[in-house]
Amino acid sequence: MSVSVSLHPDPFxxxxxxxxxxxxxxxxxxxxxxxxxxxxRGTASDGQPLDALxxxxxxGMTEAQLQRLATASARRHGVAAVMVRHRVGLVLxxxxxxxxxxxxxxxxxxxxxxxxLLEALKHDAPFWKREWSSGVGxxxxxxxxxxxx
Numbered sequence: 001m002s003v004s005v006s007l008h009p010d011p012f013x014x015x016x017x018x019x020x021x022x023x024x025x026x027x028x029x030x031x032x033x034x035x036x037x038x039x040x041r042g043t044a045s046d047g048q049p050l051d052a053l054x055x056x057x058x059x060g061m062t063e064a065q066l067q068r069l070a071t072a073s074a075r076r077h078g079v080a081a082v083m084v085r086h087r088v089g090l091v092l093x094x095x096x097x098x099x100x101x102x103x104x105x106x107x108x109x110x111x112x113x114x115x116x117l118l119e120a121l122k123h124d125a126p127f128w129k130r131e132w133s134s135g136v137g138x139x140x141x142x143x144x145x146x147x148x149x
Contacts, residue, residue: 001071001074001075001079001080001081001082002025002080002081002082003067003070003071003074003081003082003083004021004024004081004082004083004084005063005066005067005070005083005084005086006063006084006085006086007057007062007063007066007086007087007088008085008086008087008088009087009088009089011087011091011092011095011096012085012087012096012099013096014037014085014096014099017083017085017099018035018083018099018101021083021101022103025081025103029103030080030081030103030104030105030110031104031105031106031107032103032104032105032106032107032109032110032111033101033102033103033110034101034102034104034107034110034111034113034114035099035100035101035102035114036098036099036100036101036114036118037096037098037099038096038097038098038099038118039094039095039096039097040052040053040091040092040093040094040095040097041093042093042094044131044133044138045131045138045140046133046138048133048134049093049133049134050093050131050132050133051092051093051132051133051134052090052091052092052093052131052132053090053091053093053097053129053130053131053132054089054090054091054129054130054131054132054137055087055088055089055091055097055127055128055129056088056127056128056129056130057088057126057127057128058126061126062088062125062126062127065124065125065126066084066086066121066125069117069120069121069124069125070082070084070117072120073113073116073117073120074102074113076113076116077102077104077109077110077112077113077116078104078109079102079103079104079109079110079113080103080104080105081102081103082100082101082102082103082113082117083099083100083101083102084098084099084100084117084121085098085099086098086099086121086125088127090132098118098121100114100117100118100121101114102114102117
């Protein structure tokens with residue numbers, strides 16, 4: 001099992017990140033790949049237009065926690081490989097903020113692992129978030145759970 005986690009202060013191309021990761025893995029491609037690309041919304045939690053989302057983190061601790069979350073999910077679902085790329089710093093509305101890719105021998109484990117890992121990142125990753133609208137920054141309290149629908 002391979003787990004690759006990295007934080008990025010600068011914008012990145014999500015598909016390029018996945019392609020480079022798969023090349024680094026080498027060998028035969030897995031039968032199933034589950035992929036999620038998250039982008040910063042255009043609306044703040046108060047309904048105002050969102051210019052950017054700022055993510056602060058504690059270097060070293062954040063990467064270690066993301067690695068633990070990804071490894072635990074990969075083990076639970078028996079997948080071959082997991083990749084997490086996450087932005088930090090100021091991320092503009094519409095920019096990619098997270099990419100999660102999971103390789104497995106079947107679609108079920110790949111999709112379940114990807115879903116579980118995204119929820120873990122949303123709720124358990126040590127990021128402090130501030131929404132920026134019209135030059136005013138507001139700290140976000142808590143995270144948004146997955147809702148039905």
